[in-house]
Amino acid sequence: MLVNLEKILKDAEAGGYAIGCINTPNMTTLRAVVDAAEEMQTPIIIDHAQVHDPLIPIELIGPKMVEYAKQASVPVCVHLDHGSDYNFVMRALRCGFSSIMYDLSAKPFEENVENLKVFTEMAHKLGVTVEAELGVMTSTEDDTHGDGGGWTHETIKKTFTDPAQAAEFAQRTGVDALAVCFGTAHGIYAEPPVLDIERVKAIREAMPKDCRVVMHGGSGVDADQVRAAINEGVSKVNYYSYMAKACSKHMYEYLKDRDGNAYWHEADEEAYRFMKEYAKEVLAVFKNGKTCTL
Numbered sequence: 001m002l003v004n005l006e007k008i009l010k011d012a013e014a015g016g017y018a019i020g021c022i023n024t025p026n027m028t029t030l031r032a033v034v035d036a037a038e039e040m041q042t043p044i045i046i047d048h049a050q051v052h053d054p055l056i057p058i059e060l061i062g063p064k065m066v067e068y069a070k071q072a073s074v075p076v077c078v079h080l081d082h083g084s085d086y087n088f089v090m091r092a093l094r095c096g097f098s099s100i101m102y103d104l105s106a107k108p109f110e111e112n113v114e115n116l117k118v119f120t121e122m123a124h125k126l127g128v129t130v131e132a133e134l135g136v137m138t139s140t141e142d143d144t145h146g147d148g149g150g151w152t153h154e155t156i157k158k159t160f161t162d163p164a165q166a167a168e169f170a171q172r173t174g175v176d177a178l179a180v181c182f183g184t185a186h187g188i189y190a191e192p193p194v195l196d197i198e199r200v201k202a203i204r205e206a207m208p209k210d211c212r213v214v215m216h217g218g219s220g221v222d223a224d225q226v227r228a229a230i231n232e233g234v235s236k237v238n239y240y241s242y243m244a245k246a247c248s249k250h251m252y253e254y255l256k257d258r259d260g261n262a263y264w265h266e267a268d269e270e271a272y273r274f275m276k277e278y279a280k281e282v283l284a285v286f287k288n289g290k291t292c293t294l
């Protein structure tokens with residue numbers, strides 16, 4: 001069933017687990033992720049990133065995502081990932097997305113607040129939930145978010161979210177979820193990330209209870225640190241890069257074993273199976289040993 005973020009994240013925080021949010025830029029990934037969620041008996045957030053729109057326009061993949069969500073036996077939220085320009089966000093709403101990340105984190109604080117306040121008021125009237133970002137998350141060299149990379153343990157500390165500012169932002173805008181920075185980055189990590197778990201705790205304690213804490217850059221973080229972040233109040237974890245790369249590596253071996261002699265529909269089915277199993281392992285970490293409310 002198609003849902004927004006509100007209930008699934010509330011239930012997740014109360015239940016001590018997190019909901020995975022995975023990019024689905026093609027049909028193979030979309031099927032794999034929704035089927036993995038059904039098999040794992042967990043709600044799921046599927047998202048289309050504005051940076052993936054050159055691969056497939058939202059008007060083509062968006063309606064498929066909504067259709068899969070409606071037919072799924074678990075709650076599925078169809079979410080826009082890092083919508084940074086207003087026209088694009090409007091396109092997502094027109095496609096029937098139930099949730100929007102309107103990311104103005106690159107703008108000055110007051111501009112981010114003013115825009116998100118107006119947008120959230122409008123979105124809530126449509127039954128659409130809103131995620132924002134505070135503190136600009138760095139990207140690694142080969143990430144598609146395109147800020148040029150440059151991630152190191154030292155540079156990333158400058159981007160960490162201030163708990164008091166997160167609280168003020170959430171109160172003034174009324175957003176449902178806030179992506180905060182405490183040690184993760186987008187893309188493939190150059191060195192293993194080290195999360196500032198105390199900061200997650202401080203952010204959770206400072207923020208209004210009905211605004212959920214979101215961790216981006218979840219792929220590439222070891223399971224123990226992910227679980228520690230969930231235990232301190234993270235209820236949505238964005239995940240994609242490592243799954244996509246692992247699938248390519250797997251398919252390289254698959255095709256090599258066959259000297260490239262395979263029907264593409266069979267190869268594509270193999271990619272689906274691989275990603276579904278990979279997603280199930282990831283979702284098991286996010287479940288944190290708990291039973292999800294469906």
Ligand SMILES: [Zn+2]
Pocket residue numbers: 082186216217238
């Ligand atoms: Zn992100």
